[in-house]
Amino acid sequence: MITDSNSLADIEFRVSWKSDTAIHIDNYTAQRVNFWRDCFPQHVYQKLLNKSVGEQMNCSLKPGEIVPAFQPFREHTIDSSQFDRKMNPSRIIEPRAGRFYPKGIVTGMANIFRANIEPFRCVAPSESTIRISFNHPLATFPIDLKATILKIHSKPVDRGGTCYDWLEVASAGPGVQTRVDGKPTDFFSDHPFDREDHQPDPLFYAGPRFVNHLDDQAISVITGRYADLLRPGMHILDLMGSWTSHLPKISFSEVIGLGMNHEELQANKRLNRFVVQDLNQIMTIPCESGSLDAVVCTASVEYLVQPFAVFSEISRILKPGGLVVITFSNRWFPPKAIRIWKELHEFERMGLVLEYLIQTGSFENLHTFSMRGLPRPETDKYFGQQLHSDPVYAVWGRKR
Secondary structure, rough: OOOOOEEOOOOOOEEEOOEEEEEEEEEEEEEEOOOOOOOOOOOHHHHOOOOOOOOOEEEEOOOOOOOOOOOOHEEEEHHHHHEEOOOOOOOOOOOOOEEEHHHHHHHOOOOOOOOOEEEEEEEEOOOOHHHHEEOOOOOOOOEEEEEEEEEEEOOOOOOOOOOOOOHHHHHHOOOOOOOOOOOEEOOOOOOOOOOOOOOOOHHHOOOOOOOOOOOHHHHHHHHHHHHHHOOOOOEEEEEOOOOOOOOOOOOOOEEEEOOHHHHHHHHOOOEEEEEOOOOOHHHHHHHOOOOOEEEEEEOOHHHHHHHHHHHHHHHHEEEEEEEEEEEEEEOOOOOOHHHHHHHHHHHHHHHHHHHHHHHOEEEEEEEEEEEEOEEEOOOOEEEOOOOOOOOEEEEEEEEO
């Protein structure tokens, strides 16, 4: 089978672009794309036709071709009082430079309603006014678009239904992880590392949890990311690890585990040795300076209350050119996750981790990666309740 104007197909769209701090790769898997009904730019649509499963199309798009072009009239200066700091009844929300907020937090503007959750950027807050931008965060970036045909479905008949603009869906989120005007995003005001549960972490992690915190599809994506970045023979630290490391089937010289629960780490067959340690109390990592080729951290960075100290330690123990890879999703233990993590847009969290790396001054060749839209596995307990697999986000860089 090949794609034609009557096709239904599953297509992975990859949006690649470069900001002033990093290279970004954002993926979205669109399921059952209807070539008869759904929307694409004409030149993209034509390139998607006459493709079989596994074939790809590539095109370079100028700023404004995949999302609306930057327009000065989409930037506004509002009175500080128009930012509804009490929109969330549980806490006061202050406007911070570079951060994203739902449009519904703005009052007194035409065509803005309180339930509008579309993100906008706070560009420059001051005591009396706030400069805000409704431009798409990708509006100024040239983009490389790749689409891969994953599956072609038979389609006996069309009966109308919902029309999707799949490039709009794929580009909803990408761009949010960047700085604005090259300035660091203000993630670090308002006690960002506070947590609901202030009890010592060893109490929370005293008992083992032999469960996967992400679905099998998301775990496979994380393992694939590690497989692309790690090499045989490496000395690796699995930071904040547990009973499984999600590492690929590669022969490493050594895998060291550092985590909170002895029983979980002891059960991890990928580890050559391990250390039980609370990084929120003792930030020093017990490895020699310049001794490791890579540090990976899976679905745990959101629990660090002293992230700058920990990332400084990661830099210390890595060899020059050594790799740090941080992966995460949108699931965590709420009592132990830091406050800022829970308040951020999902793509902003990659921006937060980028700031951890940038502000050490020790890392270069920075990248971010996202994967969304994959089908939820039938084996997962949320199958039937949630259509999509857990999203995966990754940030990585190399020691200078």
